[in-house]
Amino acid sequence: MGVQAWDRHTWRPLACSGNAVLRVNEAVMADASTTRLNPFRTAPNLLTLARICLAPFLVATILDNNYLLSFWLFVAAGLTDALDGILARVLKQRTMLGEYLDPVADKLLLSTLFLVLTHKGLIPVKVTVLVFGRDVGILLVAAILFAAAGRREFKPSIFGKANTVAQVSAVASVLLHQVIAAGWIVNVRMVTLDATMVLTVASGLHYAWLASRRGSSGPGSK
Numbered sequence: 001m002g003v004q005a006w007d008r009h010t011w012r013p014l015a016c017s018g019n020a021v022l023r024v025n026e027a028v029m030a031d032a033s034t035t036r037l038n039p040f041r042t043a044p045n046l047l048t049l050a051r052i053c054l055a056p057f058l059v060a061t062i063l064d065n066n067y068l069l070s071f072w073l074f075v076a077a078g079l080t081d082a083l084d085g086i087l088a089r090v091l092k093q094r095t096m097l098g099e100y101l102d103p104v105a106d107k108l109l110l111s112t113l114f115l116v117l118t119h120k121g122l123i124p125v126k127v128t129v130l131v132f133g134r135d136v137g138i139l140l141v142a143a144i145l146f147a148a149a150g151r152r153e154f155k156p157s158i159f160g161k162a163n164t165v166a167q168v169s170a171v172a173s174v175l176l177h178q179v180i181a182a183g184w185i186v187n188v189r190m191v192t193l194d195a196t197m198v199l200t201v202a203s204g205l206h207y208a209w210l211a212s213r214r215g216s217s218g219p220g221s222k
Contacts, residue, residue: 044083044085045101047084048101049101051081051105051109052105052109054073054077055109055112055113058073058112059112059113059116061073062117063116067179071178071179074175078172081102110167110168110171111132114128114132114171115132122174122178127197133204134200134201137204144211157203157210159199159206160203160206162199162203163199163203166192166196167196169192170189170195173185
């Protein structure tokens with residue numbers, strides 16, 4: 001039984017051979033698949049882009065000393081971070097763009113907030129210097145690995161994930177402390193900032209160790 005091909009513009013049947021029909025139908029299916037899997041239109045990536053767009057609004061509210069609004073904007077950013085991962089798994093919309101875009105969005109948001117909160121005198125300079133130093137070091141190591149061994153993957157370690165949690169908790173507690181001057185918030189702020197410093201150093205050393213192992217197992221190693 002033959003398969004009828006249809007003109008996508010007029011929706012009239014096309015008069016063509018069996019092979020031509022198969023080629024046309026395959027092209028139509030490929031086109032539809034490409035549209036359906038467009039990485040810029042997937043829900044997880046849209047949420048990630050929304051998180052990036054929240055960064056300038058957060059900076060503006062902090063500079064205006066509107067810490068209540070900045071705290072809730074930061075909570076909204078955290079929700080988008082949680083939802084994009086859940087939606088990617090549930091909707092099966094994992095993309096290469098999302099794998100790169102999600103950590104970039106996290107780093108952009110957190111690094112910007114650490115910088116502006118340090119400018120406002122709410123986070124010690126030494127904490128921000130450690131955070132930026134670690135991130136710059138990881139970027140340099142990743143670039144060296146790519147140039148030397150052609151390795152593109154650089155998955156976060158357990159220390160890196162713990163450090164991200166500590167940084168998020170530190171920013172949230174610092175912002176909340178400007179809204180509610182409770183004793184327990186002061187303690188949480190101190191603990192999370194100390195944890196950020198410790199985990200920043202630990203994760204940086206762990207990444208360096210992983211990089212040395214990956215570099216030694218590159219294409220030119222014996």
